């Protein structure tokens with residue numbers, strides 16, 4: 001017995017524990033669909049390493065339950081950030097009380113216990129206190145001023161849904177080929193909707209985030225119109241509040257994070273491959289090795305994209321721009337063939353300069369471009385997403401005129417000011433780390449709902465033709481009986 005104990009003591013003391021874990025995924029209350037934390041590696045003298053010393057293939061990462069030491073049903077991924085730190089991500093498929101993280105890194109054993117109740121994304125276990133939820137998700141760590149939201153709500157101090165629905169019937173519901181809108185009601189944390197329009201497939205996206213949020217918090221009772229189309233709708237001199245994924249200077253819609261980045265948040269490491277971490281976790285050429293040209297690939301969704309390709313033919317030393325496919329300007333196809341092969345966005349960053357042009361509306365790839373390590377040249381545009389207002393020209397990106405007339409001179413400037421270019425890149429990356437991570441995306445959604453709900457003056461009614469939006473329990477979600485919610489006892493008759 002004593003012998004065993006001594007062996008055990010020796011094996012513990014011989015383990016060096018140089019590496020440090022940090023990040024929100026070490027706390028139970030940080031409930032995002034995929035939790036994440038980092039490992040900082042050190043050399044034997046205790047200095048932080050700034051290069052990668054271990055291949056991720058040799059790192060072991062286990063999750064077990066503290067109570068019975070059984071492994072926890074989860075999906076895990078480790079990424080080498082190539083600067084001496086590693087990103088660890090995990091998606092849980094069951095809820096756990098006290099989770100044991102074990103990492104084998106080189107010859108080190110690193111352990112951490114996530115104390116408390118940890119719920120999977122599929123587990124219905126909403127908390128009542130929104131302030132607590134905002135705190136646990138570190139919502140206020142975002143440097144976004146939410147000036148966009150304040151601006152969006154300025155015109156709508158009192159929201160009377162009876163009036164809004166009547167107007168929407170006249171202006172939108174009558175034209176199902178042109179508009180796609182859903183009328184949502186959330187009451188007692190249940191979600192109901194009725195949609196209008198022929199192309200309402202995108203309701204899956206708005207459903208998904210509302211359902212996911214309702215499993216985490218008790219949403220305010222609310223009633224609103226959600227625009228499923230690309231174009232913002234709320235125009236004219238008597239605008240109505242409509243929630244959209246994209247705004248424009250000519251319209252008055254209330255803007256949510258796009259379905260693109262929201263889906264990437266909810267389905268991270270599951271149905272989507274591109275997410276806000278992907279640009280850091282894939283290895284691209286270091287700055288000095290990158291090709292010093294402006295780069296663009298995409299389809300022909302606006303005139304300037306064609307003009308950019310023409311410019312690139314004229315200045316092949318400064319720009320490499322090609323279309324991958326044509327849909328809108330097919331009559332001009334012969335000029336642009338052969339089309340370029342599709343390449344994943346991570347490969348874009350073999351080039352130093354990334355040209356960001358509008359699509360049909362704002363280009364929803366901008367968050368990912370900002371997260372990458374290229375300098376962004378952003379076309380001036382009337383369209384915007386929820387965070388554009390906080391992006392500062394020349395601090396986070398280089399602005400270019402809508403007609404691209406100053407692009408060549410600005411690329412030339414960047415080539416002549418390489419240090420400044422790199423500073424802008426670093427600030428853009430920091431901006432995405434502070435404002436566009438999964439917690440920030442969920443926070444912004446809830447802020448919109450909360451602020452909107454405060455302004456509602458009409459009683460919230462579920463009309464008889466509305467459909468209840470159900471939680472799905474497919475294989476990517478936890479089975480209902482694996483979700484043990486300690487809060488439910490206090491939740492009084494909220495059942496699924």
Ligand SMILES: *[C@@H]1O[C@H](CO)[C@@H](O)[C@H](O)[C@H]1NC(C)=O
Nearest residue numbers: 047048049050051082083084
């Ligand atoms: C890594 O650290 C060493 C020693 O502290 C330093 O000389 C070197 O410049 C650093 N490299 C990078 C890429 O930061």
Ligand SMILES: *[C@@H]1O[C@H](CO)[C@@H](O)[C@H](O)[C@H]1NC(C)=O
Nearest residue numbers: 128129130131132133134135
């Ligand atoms: C919600 O949580 C905050 C912070 O913990 C606390 O100050 C506040 O009193 C709570 N509100 C309610 C209604 O319990």
Ligand SMILES: *[C@@H]1O[C@H](CO)[C@@H](O)[C@H](O)[C@H]1NC(C)=O
Nearest residue numbers: 312313316321322339340341
């Ligand atoms: C893209 O365009 C540039 C010049 O505009 C051309 O040199 C290059 O071969 C094209 N690349 C592809 C993959 O089509």
